[in-house]
Every structure is written in C-alpha cells, then in structure tokens.
Amino acid sequence: MIIVGELINASRKPIRPAIEAQDKAAIQKVAVDQLEAGADYIDVNAGIFVGKEADYLSWLVEIVQEATDGAPCCIDSPDPKAIEKALSVHKGIAMINSISLEKERYEALLPLIAGTEHKVVALCMSDAGMPETTDARLSIADKLINGLVQNNISLDNIYVDPLVQPVSTKDAFGVEFLEAVEKIMKTYQGVHTMCGLSNISYGLPIRKLLNQSFAVMAIARGLDGLIINPLDRQMMANIIAAETIAGRDFYCANYLGAYRGGKLE
Numbered sequence: 688m689i690i691v692g693e694l695i696n697a698s699r700k701p702i703r704p705a706i707e708a709q710d711k712a713a714i715q716k717v718a719v720d721q722l723e724a725g726a727d728y729i730d731v732n733a734g735i736f737v738g739k740e741a742d743y744l745s746w747l748v749e750i751v752q753e754a755t756d757g758a759p760c761c762i763d764s765p766d767p768k769a770i771e772k773a774l775s776v777h778k779g780i781a782m783i784n785s786i787s788l789e790k791e792r793y794e795a796l797l798p799l800i801a802g803t804e805h806k807v808v809a810l811c812m813s814d815a816g817m818p819e820t821t822d823a824r825l826s827i828a829d830k831l832i833n834g835l836v837q838n839n840i841s842l843d844n845i846y847v848d849p850l851v852q853p854v855s856t857k858d859a860f861g862v863e864f865l866e867a868v869e870k871i872m873k874t875y876q877g878v879h880t881m882c883g884l885s886n887i888s889y890g891l892p893i894r895k896l897l898n899q900s901f902a903v904m905a906i907a908r909g910l911d912g913l914i915i916n917p918l919d920r921q922m923m924a925n926i927i928a929a930e931t932i933a934g935r936d937f938y939c940a941n942y943l944g945a946y947r948g949g950k951l952e
Contacts, residue, residue: 688930689728689846689912690923691761691782692721693883695747696732706733706743714747715754722755724917728782728806729755731773732763741769745776752778761808761914767795774799782806784914785848786835788813788827793834801838808881809835810848811867817850819857824849824867825874832875842877846912851882854897855890861901865908872909881912898922903929911935924951 694717697703705713718729729751733743748760761782762773770783785808786796800807809831811824818824828847835845849867852860864887868880884905888897899922902913906929915922927950931942945951 688906688926688935689879689881690726690917690926691728691730691784691881691912691914692718692724692726692917693730693914694721694916694918695730695751696763697735697743698732703735706736706747709746711750715750718751718754718758721917722758725923726758726917728759728761730761730763730784730914733769734764734766740764740766741772744769744773748773748777767792767799770796771799774805780804780806782808782846784808785810786831787811788830790814797834797838800835800840803840804844806844806846807835807840808846808848811850817852819852819860819863821863821866821870824863825870828867828871828875832878842875843879846879846881847871847875848882849880851884851886851901853886853889853891855888861887861904865904868905868910869908872911879912880910881914882910883914885915895919895921899925902926906930906935907933920950920952927951 695702697706721729731747733740736743751760757778759779759781760777761784762770763784764770783800783805787810811818811827813827818827849864851864854861871880884901885898887901888894903925927942927945930936931939936942
C-alpha cells in the first residue's frame with residue numbers, strides 16, 4: 688500500500704498560518720511525523736494562495752525534503768504552472784496530483800511528465816464533469832492510461848483515481864467507486880489505483896467510521912494507494928489488517944511487524 692500523507696495542505700487551519708509566516712519548523716514537524724507514521728509520499732498543497740501558490744509550493748517542497756532526507760513529495764495543485772515550478776526544485780522522483788482528461792489541464796501537464804519516472808495520479812474527470820457510474824469511470828481511465836503510456840509513462844507510475852463522491856448525495860456512489868477500482872486493477876495489469884477517501888463521508892456524522900470502513904472495502908477490491916492522515920493510528924491499523932486478509936502481506940510479515948511495534952493497539 689502506497690500511503691500519501693495529506694496533512695500539509697493550506698486549507699487546513701494549522702497549516703495556512705504556518706505557510707503565511709514561513710514557519711519552517713512547524714511545517715517540517717508535520718512532514719517528519721507523517722513519514723515516521725508510515726507515509727511514503729508527503730503531499731504538499733498551497734492551492735488557496737492565489738497568485739502566490741507557485742512560490743509557496745516550491746518552498747514547501749524544499750523544506751519538506753530538507754527535513755526528511757529527501758523523501759518524495761506528492762505535488763498537489765490545480766495549477767500546472769505551480770506544479771512545474773515545484774518540480775524544478777524537487778529532488779528525485781515526485782508524485783503529481785493530478786492529471787485528468789480535462790483538455791486544458793491534460794495538455795498543460797503532459798509535457799511535464801512525459802518520458803519521466805515521476806508518478807502521476809490520473810483522476811477520472813473530464814470536461815463532461817464528474818463520472819457517476821463504473822462504466823463512465825472506466826471510459827475515462829482507459830483514455831488516460833493509454834494516453835500516458837503513449838507518452839512513455841510506464842504503467843507502474845500511473846495511479847488511477849476513480850473519484851470518490853459522497854454517499855450522502857447518492858447512495859450508489861460508494862459501490863460504483865469500488866466496482867471501478869476492481870475493474871481497473873483487473874483490466875490494466877501493472878497500473879495502480881489511488882484515492883483521497885474522506886469525501887465518501889461528507890455531510891454525515893462519525894466520518895472516521897465511514898472512512899475506515901470504506902478503506903477496508905476498497906483494499907479488498909484491489910486499491911493499492913491512499914491519500915490519508917497517517918497519524919490516524921486506527922486507520923493505519925485497519926489498512927495493515929485489510930492488506931493481510933486480502934493476501935497482500937507475505938507470511939503476514941507486515942501485520943506481525945506492526946503488532947511488535949505497537950501499531951495495532
């Protein structure tokens with residue numbers, strides 16, 4: 688399971704003032720805490736700072752990698768120009784969040800990643816809007832995967848995000864997402880699937896319960912990447928357990944290691 692730590696996001700109350708004040712120590716602590724909790728990538732997002740986003744995003748990349756001995760970042764932005772600037776200071780292989788089938792975004796981002804070893808989140812979104820059914824997701828995923836491969840991006844570097852939508856707005860959204868994950872993983876051998884799952888519980892009480900249950904169900908369908916808060920010990924324990932039950936933990940080594948490390952309590 689690839690874990691992207693989601694906490695360095697300017698939309699979060701503790702993070703926005705830290706970015707504005709250029710509080711390097713505060714940001715670096717959040718980065719190190721996530722890495723130590725099991726994150727493989729540290730998400731950096733400064734999207735709320737219109738006009739300053741590119742500068743803030745590249746600063747975040749630099750200080751996060753400084754504090755984490757070069758741990759890879761997930762560069763998360765709606766602005767391709769901000770992604771380009773952040774990539775210019777990133778050391779090593781980054782993850783880009785995200786390319787979609789929206790024409791303007793697709794054409795702006797593709798030259799930045801074509802022929803590189805960067806990981807890319809391929810979001811199932813098009814100019815027609817957000818897909819609601821499994822088939823609509825598969826149609827977009829097919830175009831994205833084929834387009835990326837044709838531009839010399841390997842399947843192993845593609846993380847398809849089938850797009851999580853709130854079950855509070857339509858009760859079939861959870862099932863449609865889960866079915867899309869399963870079909871993508873079976874149809875495109877070697878590709879990955881990734882999502883930020885918290886949107887599933889939007890508008891409902893006890894959101895953690897729904898998020899944790901959804902994560903376990905998605906892992907059972909083949910999901911192998913999550914954008915989450917790795918400091919949520921219960922979520923991380925559920926992920927470890929789900930992967931073990933799904934047969935993705937050779938001789939239960941990860942589960943036993945987590946138990947010995949006190950991570951399942």
